[in-house]
Amino acid sequence: MRRLTFLLRPSWVILAAVVAVFAYLCFTVLAPWQLGKNTSTSHRNQLIADSVRADPIDITTVLDSSSADDAHTEWRKVTASGAYQPDSTVLVRLRHLDGAPGYSVLATFRLDDGRLLLIDRGLVAAVDGSRPPPIPDPPAGPQRLEARVRMSEGITPGKDPSIQDGYRQVYSIDTTQEAAFLQQPLTPIPTGERGGYLQLDDNQPGAFKPTPLPQLDAGPYLSLILNRRCRRR
Secondary structure, three states, rough: HHHHHHHHHHHHHHHHHHHHHHHHHHHHHHHHHOOOOOOHHHHHHHHHHHHHHHOOEEEHHHHOOOOOOOOOOOOOOEEEEEOOOOOOOOOEEEEEOOOOOEEEEEEEEEEEEOEEEEEEEEEEEOOOOOEEEOOOOOOOOOOEEEEEEEHHHHHHHHOEEEEEEEEEEOOOHHHHHHHHOOOOOOOOOOOOOOOOOEEEEOOOOOOOOOOOOOOOOOOOHHHHHHHHHHHHH
């Protein structure tokens, strides 16, 4: 017993208390947070996988849906018939194309029924890594597009829209923000948390390089939790 008396020293008592608190936080805070992230990622991946197998539907079906659960709308493949609107180009800053600085190119598209949608035409590379290249206008006249429904990213605090290098520029893709910036009555696509927009597929009229789909894996969250638990056994 005398050999264990050192465990009663204040330094060892404090260390034991710190370890106990850390273990408690790991199981009550960190583990649920990581499991929550894994659940969200798995839900997203399932929606993407389902959309790859499904045939596209007309966007008006999504817009006119009375479903109370819009959380399953994102990533759905759709078609849209109408025409691009002139003078509606907006560039999204701080994007990357093949590991280099780039821009996402946005435009508005008027459906045959008159509703206006925000379109992500894809990515273009920055010139010298700091300014946009000349952006060609989308094709005029009637068009039929194939795209994916995406949820708006939200607005970046302190990053207001501006006009630079001759182009309207923003820091995120957000239907509400772009509607105010363009002064056009854009229709948000129902996606649950925030109103959405359309992201063009490859080889579509007016498309640049499409934004890549997220990797379809669940990430390291579960493995981190399992590794931590195994170490304690």
